[in-house]
Amino acid sequence: MRYSAQVKPISYLKANAADILLNLAERREPLVITQNGEAKAVLQDVASFEQTQETLALLKLLAIGNQDVDAGKTKPARAVVERLRGKAADSR
Template sequence: MRYSAQVKPISYLKANAAEILLDLAESREPMVITQNGEAKAVLQDVASYEQGQETLALLKLLALGNQDAEARRIRPAREVIARLKTKSR
């Protein structure tokens, strides 16, 4: 993804906030905001942000699972299911 087309100065954000929010929601591409020529912030629509957070959460779960597998803290699925069934009775 190239961000170069979506780089705007903070003055543009101040003058066009409502339009920018509509564009973000429609395009679902982030916008880089600059101040004095330097990138200072990234704006994105809420749906994209939430999707990114869900993706990060899943990646964290996978990483934790990999750590458990490497540390040999795993059990066969049948064993876990059987134990859960006996607990639910």
């Protein structure tokens, strides 16, 4: 994705807000908004934003898992399964 094609000044946003929102939803590409020639904000549709947030949450879980592995905070799967089976049998 080339962000250079999706750069607009804030004046364009002010004058074309409704059209911009339609395009964001249809194209699902972010729009970089500039002010005084500098990039100041990025607009994106809600569905893309939610997808990004879910992806970041999964990546955070993976990073935490990797930290646990590095710190030796793991147990063999067999031991965990046996413990869970034991709890299931106790609750009957």
